Amino acid sequence: xxxxxxxxxxxxxxxxxxxxxxxxxxxxxxxxxxxxxxxxxxxxxxxxxxxxxxxxxxxxxxxxxxxxxxxxxxxxxxxxxxxxxxxxxxxxxxxxxxxxxxxxxxxxxxxxxxxxxxxxxxxxxxxxxxxxxxxxxxxxxxxxxxxxxxxxxxxxxxxxxxxxxxxxxxxxxxxxxxxxxxxxxxxxxxxxxxxxxxxxxxxxxxxxxxxxxxxxxxxxxxxxxxxxxxxxxxxxxxxxxxxxxxxxxxxxxxxxxxxxxxxxxxxxxxxxxxxxxxxxxxxxxxxxxxxxxxxxxxxxxxxxxxxxxxxxxxxxxxxxxxxxxxxxxxxxxxxxxxxx
Numbered sequence: 001x002x003x004x005x006x007x008x009x010x011x012x013x014x015x016x017x018x019x020x021x022x023x024x025x026x027x028x029x030x031x032x033x034x035x036x037x038x039x040x041x042x043x044x045x046x047x048x049x050x051x052x053x054x055x056x057x058x059x060x061x062x063x064x065x066x067x068x069x070x071x072x073x074x075x076x077x078x079x080x081x082x083x084x085x086x087x088x089x090x091x092x093x094x095x096x097x098x099x100x101x102x103x104x105x106x107x108x109x110x111x112x113x114x115x116x117x118x119x120x121x122x123x124x125x126x127x128x129x130x131x132x133x134x135x136x137x138x139x140x141x142x143x144x145x146x147x148x149x150x151x152x153x154x155x156x157x158x159x160x161x162x163x164x165x166x167x168x169x170x171x172x173x174x175x176x177x178x179x180x181x182x183x184x185x186x187x188x189x190x191x192x193x194x195x196x197x198x199x200x201x202x203x204x205x206x207x208x209x210x211x212x213x214x215x216x217x218x219x220x221x222x223x224x225x226x227x228x229x230x231x232x233x234x235x236x237x238x239x240x241x242x243x244x245x246x247x248x249x250x251x252x253x254x255x256x257x258x259x260x261x262x263x264x265x266x267x268x269x270x271x272x273x274x275x276x277x278x279x280x281x282x283x284x285x286x287x288x289x290x291x292x293x294x295x296x297x298x299x300x301x302x303x304x305x306x307x308x309x310x311x312x313x314x315x316x317x318x319x320x321x322x323x324x325x326x327x328x329x330x331x332x333x334x335x336x337x338x339x340x
Contacts, residue, residue, distance in 0.1 A: 042301055043302045046294050047298060050291055050294040053287050053294065054291060056186055056187050056188030056287055057287040057291065059185050060187050060284045060287065061284065063206050063280055064277065064280055064281070066124070066128070067277055067280070070128050071270070073121045073128060074266070074269065074270050074273065075270075077115050077119070078263070078266065081233070081259065083111060084108055084240070085263075087108055087244075088244070088256050091244045091252060092249055092252050101244055105241045105242075105244045105245035109238075109241045112234060112237035112241070116141070116147070120139055129210035129213070130150075131180050131183070131210065132179045132181045132182075132207075133150050133179035138150050139210075139214075147234035149180075150178045151178065152167050152177050154211065154214075154215075154217075154232045154234070155218050155230065155232065155235060157177055157211060157216045164180075177211075183207035184203035184205055185203065185204055187204045187283055188286075188287055204280075208273075212265070213269040214232050215230075215233055215262045217231035217232075219236075219258070222253075222255070222258065223257055224250070224253055224254050224257065227254035227255065229254055229255055229257075229258040230258070233266070236262065240252065240259070
């Protein structure tokens with residue numbers, strides 16, 4: 001009985017010493033959920049929340065990189081339009097021969113084609129201004145030289161009562177413009193999906209309304225001379241090219257006024273971009289703080305205190321040595337008592 005009691009005490013001291021060594025080595029308070037269900041369950045929930053925050057942070061960082069490309073593209077488009085305006089003013093102010101007018105018209109055409117390439121720009125194999133279309137360039141020119149968006153003439157596009165982009169087919173029936181929806185992404189706002197569509201209040205709209213940026217619709221009559229002007233930048237530049245080549249200064253004046261208006265609308269899109277970037281940068285800071293705080297909470301629940309474990313391990317060693325020393329005194333005397 002004395003031997004059994006002693007071995008029990010010896011094994012207990014050895015087990016506690018082994019547990020202390022394991023906690024010191026692993027840095028964890030426990031290795032099984034069953035050892036501390038309350039803290040373990042809370043730690044699992046915190047880990048899940050932190051993983052979601054890290055995923056949202058990666059999304060935010062990706063969007064910010066994409067928006068850098070968007071800003072660069074918008075800047076290039078704006079610079080091209082400024083150059084076109086200089087060419088137009090030159091065509092209006094000076095008397096040019098046919099050769100010089102053709103040169104100016106050719107330069108406007110080349111700049112128009114550059115803008116068309118810019119609005120079809122890609123970043124990481126994704127079209128920046130293509131809406132939900134990622135299969136090919138959204139903007140193109142048809143056989144009549146009119147700009148199209150996903151196969152639909154931009155001058156035929158309008159917004160219905162629900163704010164959706166539509167056009168009338170050959171039978172006069174209203175049809176939605178294909179691949180013209182918004183693209184949303186989760187940035188840690190608790191994104192919810194309703195009937196396959198993200199709730200805008202819980203997700204971030206990362207796509208840009210390229211039709212609003214470039215203009216759409218059939219246009220209108222010019223404010224000064226009644227010249228028909230296009231409702232979008234690409235078709236308007238095609239009209240400017242023809243007007244400059246024909247030296248029609250009245251038409252050039254109306255078209256120039258419409259170009260200024262459309263350019264102002266494009267700059268509003270750049271303002272919207274800046275607002276989004278500022279919001280994303282604040283969201284990035286918030287997510288980084290959340291991840292740090294969640295990591296600290298998790299550490300407090302499952303991580304062992306190194307100083308405390310060092311003291312516990314030393315104490316377990318003392319108990320272990322004391323138990324061994326006690327055994328040298330108990331076992332021999334007990335054996336002699338048994339032999340008597």
